[in-house]
Amino acid sequence: MTRALILLRRRLVGSVFVLLIVVIGTFLLLEAAPGDAVDAYIVSTGGDAGMIEMLRHRWGLDQSELTRLANYLWALLHLDLGQSVTFSRPIRDLILERLPNTLLLMVSATALSFGLGSALGIYAGARPGSARDRFLSIGSLALYAVPGFWLGLVLIVVFAVDLRWLPIGGIETLASDKTGLDRAADIAIHLILPVAALGFIYLALYLRMMRAGMAEAWRQDFVLAARARGLSRRRVVLAHVARNALLPLVTMLGLQSAQMLGGSVVIESVFSVPGLGRLAQEAVASRDTPLLLGIILTSAVLVVVINLLVDIAYAFLDPRVGAGEAGA
Amino acid sequence: MSPLRRFLRTPEAVAGAILLAALIAMALIAPLLFPGDPQAIAGPALLPPFQDWSLPLGTDRLGRDVLAELFHGARTSLAVGLAAAAAALAIGAVVGTLAGFAGGLVDEVLMRITDAFQTVPSFLLALAFVSVVGPSLGIVVAAIALGTWTGPARVARAEVLSIRERDYVASARAIGMHPLEIAFREVLPNALPPVLAMSSVIVAAAILTEAALSFLGLGDPNRVTWGGMIAEGRAVLRTAPFLSIVPGIALVLTVLGVYLAGEGVVETTAVRRSLS
Numbered sequence: 313m314t315r316a317l318i319l320l321r322r323r324l325v326g327s328v329f330v331l332l333i334v335v336i337g338t339f340l341l342l343e344a345a346p347g348d349a350v351d352a353y354i355v356s357t358g359g360d361a362g363m364i365e366m367l368r369h370r371w372g373l374d375q376s377e378l379t380r381l382a383n384y385l386w387a388l389l390h391l392d393l394g395q396s397v398t399f400s401r402p403i404r405d406l407i408l409e410r411l412p413n414t415l416l417l418m419v420s421a422t423a424l425s426f427g428l429g430s431a432l433g434i435y436a437g438a439r440p441g442s443a444r445d446r447f448l449s450i451g452s453l454a455l456y457a458v459p460g461f462w463l464g465l466v467l468i469v470v471f472a473v474d475l476r477w478l479p480i481g482g483i484e485t486l487a488s489d490k491t492g493l494d495r496a497a498d499i500a501i502h503l504i505l506p507v508a509a510l511g512f513i514y515l516a517l518y519l520r521m522m523r524a525g526m527a528e529a530w531r532q533d534f535v536l537a538a539r540a541r542g543l544s545r546r547r548v549v550l551a552h553v554a555r556n557a558l559l560p561l562v563t564m565l566g567l568q569s570a571q572m573l574g575g576s577v578v579i580e581s582v583f584s585v586p587g588l589g590r591l592a593q594e595a596v597a598s599r600d601t602p603l604l605l606g607i608i609l610t611s612a613v614l615v616v617v618i619n620l621l622v623d624i625a626y627a628f629l630d631p632r633v634g635a636g637e638a639g640a
Numbered sequence: 641m642s643p644l645r646r647f648l649r650t651p652e653a654v655a656g657a658i659l660l661a662a663l664i665a666m667a668l669i670a671p672l673l674f675p676g677d678p679q680a681i682a683g684p685a686l687l688p689p690f691q692d693w694s695l696p697l698g699t700d701r702l703g704r705d706v707l708a709e710l711f712h713g714a715r716t717s718l719a720v721g722l723a724a725a726a727a728a729l730a731i732g733a734v735v736g737t738l739a740g741f742a743g744g745l746v747d748e749v750l751m752r753i754t755d756a757f758q759t760v761p762s763f764l765l766a767l768a769f770v771s772v773v774g775p776s777l778g779i780v781v782a783a784i785a786l787g788t789w790t791g792p793a794r795v796a797r798a799e800v801l802s803i804r805e806r807d808y809v810a811s812a813r814a815i816g817m818h819p820l821e822i823a824f825r826e827v828l829p830n831a832l833p834p835v836l837a838m839s840s841v842i843v844a845a846a847i848l849t850e851a852a853l854s855f856l857g858l859g860d861p862n863r864v865t866w867g868g869m870i871a872e873g874r875a876v877l878r879t880a881p882f883l884s885i886v887p888g889i890a891l892v893l894t895v896l897g898v899y900l901a902g903e904g905v906v907e908t909t910a911v912r913r914s915l916s
Contacts, residue, residue: 326752326755329752330752330755330756330759331756331759333752333753333755333756334756334759334760337756338760338768341768341769341772342768342772344772344773345771345772345773450652453896453899453900453903454892454896456899457844457892457893457895457896457899458892458895459848459851459852459855459867459888459891459892459895460852461851461852461855461870462851462870462884462888462891462892465870465874465877465884465885465888466885466888468877469877469881469884469885473877473878473881570758570759570760570761570762571761571762571763573761573764574761574762574763574764575763577761577763577764577767577856578763578852578855578856581856592764592767593767593856596767596768596771596858599771601772604768604771607764608760608764608765608768611760611761611764612756612759612760615759615760615761616759
């Protein structure tokens with residue numbers, strides 16, 4: 313336990329610096345945008361020069377860049393992300409409202425790609441060079457070449473338009489007053505297609521990594537020893553070869569989280585899932601820079617947290633990790 | 641055996657080379673085969689494919705020639721994919737070399753910045769960048785490069801760390817070469833092979849990101865893009881699904897071609913390295 317704690321503390325300190333760079337960098341990037349929140353507001357509501365002046369002053373936009381960055385950082389310390397111009401609501405509330413949908417989508421898609429990908433990888437890697445190995449490795453490469461948003465549209469055409477088996481989009485049936493298990497089932501049905509579109513792309517990645525790791529493991533002495541002891545092939549594959557190839561996949565889980573989050577932006581748009589990605593798109597469309605800044609920051613925090621969790625899981629799975637640091 | 645013949649020995653590499661050659665041919669002959677504006681109206685709206693042989697793939701919602709758009713879209717995909725990948729590899733190689741060769745504080749600062757870039761989802765970053773600066777071909781290239789240079793930077797740094805201690809670097813130091821000159825003329829070229837090995841993956845990622853950006857309406861509005869075509873077709877997905885499906889197939893074949901050819905090249909050079 314202490315070992316994991318030391319690892320956690322070291323990572324936390326590093327993460328704070330990284331997040332600080334993210335905040336400052338993104339703030340400066342969005343500052344460079346032509347027009348500010350007031351312009352965006354005036355475009356949508358109308359108003360004269362006096363009102364523009366008044367709003368700039370009220371929102372603190374007439375201060376210098378550095379002052380505003382300092383103000384922003386100070387507000388962040390109080391978990392205040394500011395006010396959204398287009399929604400006229402606190403950005404934190406907006407994000408917290410949308411975040412669960414994105415998390416649900418990401419976790420389900422990750423479970424699908426990791427579970428099915430590693431299982432197929434074991435199946436392919438159990439007999440390297442066999443017909444099924446070649447088929448799966450080429451098939452997975454083809455899958456990896458498919459753009460997620462396009463796969464989503466194809467799934468909609470087949471399963472929602474032609475077969476009418478599944479809903480075309482959204483996260484749940486609107487105004488259905490469903491509660492409890494009924495509502496959960498409704499959401500699950502709505503999530504099938506978006507999860508498939510997002511998860512199947514990354515499935516290929518885990519499949520290929522698993523396969524490559526197993527090919528490596530087959531050459532190791534301990535596998536030879538296990539075979540020499542007369543263990544069944546099934547046991548050698550599962551308990552020795554696959555088990556050793558699984559660890560790098562866990563690391564990949566953390567590295568992929570940022571990609572997955574980026575991918576969900578487009579998938580949410582295809583399936584009209586009201587998540588963080590859709591919110592980002594709405595922020596872009598209405599030039600709501602404070603909202604966009606808040607979303608980017610939330611995503612970065614999310615990625616950092618996921619990677620921390622993966623590191624901790626790794627420390628438990630692989631006893632060699634952090635052993636030296638704990639003594640120091 | 642010549643490298644080319646060794647490359648062509650695996651069926652995957654041959655398939656990849658054929659796909660890529662077809663794509664490049666499409667991009668090159670697009671202005672000859674379909675001169676004039678591919679976004680101009682060419683016939684009746686929503687003509688299905690294989691009906692009229694002057695418009696083999698039919699027309700879209702506005703009556704534009706789908707085949708002409710497909711050919712011109714290949715130009716955009718290829719141009720953006722190659723330019724963004726080249727930019728990402730160049731930035732990555734320079735940052736990685738500086739970090740690995742300088743060490744100390746420079747290394748620490750550069751690597752924390754790399755961490756920061758890897759923490760923000762690269763697609764979200766590209767989205768923000770394009771929306772701030774405005775969509776044009778150059779900006780899309782820059783936006784994609786901004787999110788992809790980190791991988792090459794890490795690889796280059798790792799390679800530079802192992803090269804830094806070699807004898808020829810020590811001798812360059814001994815004859816009084818400037819550290820920057822050593823870094824970029826002696827170390828960088830030798831650190832390049834593993835960085836370049838990533839190029840096929842990066843080109844593929846760049847093509848897919850460009851497609852996703854233009855699907856969301858953030859591509860260059862004056863250019864035909866496959867992502868933009870897919871988005872266009874989405875409005876009539878129920879009645880004319882081919883409008884979205886056809887450019888998607890072109891995308892899949894392109895990215896697959898890049899992957900397959902890339903794997904073939906890596907395999908060829910790996911064999912050569914193990915032979916020598």
